[in-house]
Amino acid sequence: MSISKSDVERVARLARIGIEPHEAERYSIDLSNILTLVEQMNKIDTEGIQPMAHPQDITLRLRDDEVKEVNKRDKFQAIAPAVNQGLYLVPKVID
Amino acid sequence: MPHRQSLSALNRMLATGGISSTEITTHFLDRIEKNQQLNAFVSVDREQTLARAQQADHSRRNERNLNLKGLPVALKDIFCTQDLLTSCGSRILSNFVSPYDATVVERLDKDGFFVLGKTNMDEFAMGSSNESSYFGPVLNPWNTARVPGGSSGGSAAAVSARLAPAAIGTDTGGSIRQPAAFCGLTGLKPSYGRISRYGMVAYASSLDQAGPITQSAEDAALLLQTMAGFDSRDSTSLDTAVPDYLSALNTGLENVRLGIPKEFLDPSIDPEVLSTIETALQEFEKLGAKLVDIELPNSGAGIAAYYVIAPAEASSNLSKFDGVRYGHRASEFSDLLDMYEKSRAEGFGDEVKRRILIGTYALSAGYYDAYYLKAQKVRRIIANDFSQAFKQCDLIAGPTTPSTAFPLGKNLDDPVSMYLNDVFTVPVNLAGLPAISLPAGFDQSGLPIGLQLIGPYLKEANILSAAHAYQKVTDWHQRIPGDYE
Numbered sequence: 001m002s003i004s005k006s007d008v009e010r011v012a013r014l015a016r017i018g019i020e021p022h023e024a025e026r027y028s029i030d031l032s033n034i035l036t037l038v039e040q041m042n043k044i045d046t047e048g049i050q051p052m053a054h055p056q057d058i059t060l061r062l063r064d065d066e067v068k069e070v071n072k073r074d075k076f077q078a079i080a081p082a083v084n085q086g087l088y089l090v091p092k093v094i095d
Numbered sequence: 096m097p098h099r100q101s102l103s104a105l106n107r108m109l110a111t112g113g114i115s116s117t118e119i120t121t122h123f124l125d126r127i128e129k130n131q132q133l134n135a136f137v138s139v140d141r142e143q144t145l146a147r148a149q150q151a152d153h154s155r156r157n158e159r160n161l162n163l164k165g166l167p168v169a170l171k172d173i174f175c176t177q178d179l180l181t182s183c184g185s186r187i188l189s190n191f192v193s194p195y196d197a198t199v200v201e202r203l204d205k206d207g208f209f210v211l212g213k214t215n216m217d218e219f220a221m222g223s224s225n226e227s228s229y230f231g232p233v234l235n236p237w238n239t240a241r242v243p244g245g246s247s248g249g250s251a252a253a254v255s256a257r258l259a260p261a262a263i264g265t266d267t268g269g270s271i272r273q274p275a276a277f278c279g280l281t282g283l284k285p286s287y288g289r290i291s292r293y294g295m296v297a298y299a300s301s302l303d304q305a306g307p308i309t310q311s312a313e314d315a316a317l318l319l320q321t322m323a324g325f326d327s328r329d330s331t332s333l334d335t336a337v338p339d340y341l342s343a344l345n346t347g348l349e350n351v352r353l354g355i356p357k358e359f360l361d362p363s364i365d366p367e368v369l370s371t372i373e374t375a376l377q378e379f380e381k382l383g384a385k386l387v388d389i390e391l392p393n394s395g396a397g398i399a400a401y402y403v404i405a406p407a408e409a410s411s412n413l414s415k416f417d418g419v420r421y422g423h424r425a426s427e428f429s430d431l432l433d434m435y436e437k438s439r440a441e442g443f444g445d446e447v448k449r450r451i452l453i454g455t456y457a458l459s460a461g462y463y464d465a466y467y468l469k470a471q472k473v474r475r476i477i478a479n480d481f482s483q484a485f486k487q488c489d490l491i492a493g494p495t496t497p498s499t500a501f502p503l504g505k506n507l508d509d510p511v512s513m514y515l516n517d518v519f520t521v522p523v524n525l526a527g528l529p530a531i532s533l534p535a536g537f538d539q540s541g542l543p544i545g546l547q548l549i550g551p552y553l554k555e556a557n558i559l560s561a562a563h564a565y566q567k568v569t570d571w572h573q574r575i576p577g578d579y580e
Contacts, residue, residue, distance in 0.1 A: 011455045016436055031449065033511050034453050038402055038470075041473050052472070054301055058331070077420075078194070093431050
């Protein structure tokens, strides 16, 4: 199964990674080769098998609804590219 | 010479007052400075690290607290540290100062280990050669035209060249064990959930585990003891008691059944690797182990399943790097979408982009069932194979890698050829099992060969004691590359 240049462009848009047309070309070859490797899975009969997300099939642990974290906003925002009055600055989204 | 001592030996010398933390740390810092050609370290802060060592010496003398070790350990640059940058080998985090320390860092600190420096790695832990780092490749101290392995290549090169007495790495598909094998070291990946992942930048959340890269099983046990245990801040952390790994070390191999999967002795493996492993297994027999033939019939599909699951999880985990709250932000962009696309295009290297793209594809509408879901079913089958095998044996053995360290640049044109290095390590991560790679010999050109021992879930003590027994009668693990003796 091969991945076309337009598949790459669609997926790159989903992943929010900007790619140039010549890169899309190269990635379509690389990704098609990876898919060929991945398709070896089809040799295995998985009829009736439950998917495994975790080696011990654990489910998410719950805890009591009590506040344990303190507000560290200033510390976290000290390393931000652009902040103002506790808000992260980004290009305007809504006109 | 401190660099000729194991971590455990240095620990004993500190306790008896035979050496100080300052002497040890100065010695290693000097060695790091003199050996920058290996490119093993991304960040080292000499002043800060020496101050830490002096503090440890002061505490030990004045408070008479002999449990406070004061031993420096190298740390893969994937663990968040407040005192040094955390880059994950990537441009997108090349300016990132973490506001908190990883649990691993806190636990090491509490037991008297401190950070010697942050080591180089394949970008976001994606790689088997440490050639994908934004900071350039790491060289193998045994032969600098060869790769040290990856993704924990910097950690492995640092310990191999004795620039650090031990290091911490991470393993998602083999990234502790394969570099340990390529560099002649003892590298342990614990059971999934054994060590907290809080503060360890996520690549594939259902596979990632931290672990020690050391000179010996004894050193690995010492570090595992420190790092293992429940952490409420990691939702996948195991709430199970931590055994005493050190006192279990001398259990021995009498009547231990070592399962040898025929799939792991494939004729396509390097013949020198095969014969070295066979010789090592005979040594295990002399120590009392019984060799048993077993099968892992579906292990060959591990790579295929892994290269769906890991990239899929990575595509989700790496979506947090968007230039908004931290890390690299592009300097010019037209709108928010353009800011995201440019920041990420500039910030990520090729291999990371490839894996995000294939992961996104595998999870996208129309493909989820055929790829991700299928891979999770294959994962269950592989895990079941191991459970079956462990009914007939206590540990599973085989080569860690199909070859010794390959030349720099060899697998860069074809990503898939790079992936095939992981054939023996990846099934272990899929099943969440613990495994170790220990040095078992050298090939004719002097490159190290690693033996892998895989254990049932939570049986790190059994793996460590088997490795320790072998290391009491062999000295492969004590060899140091000529240029670094």
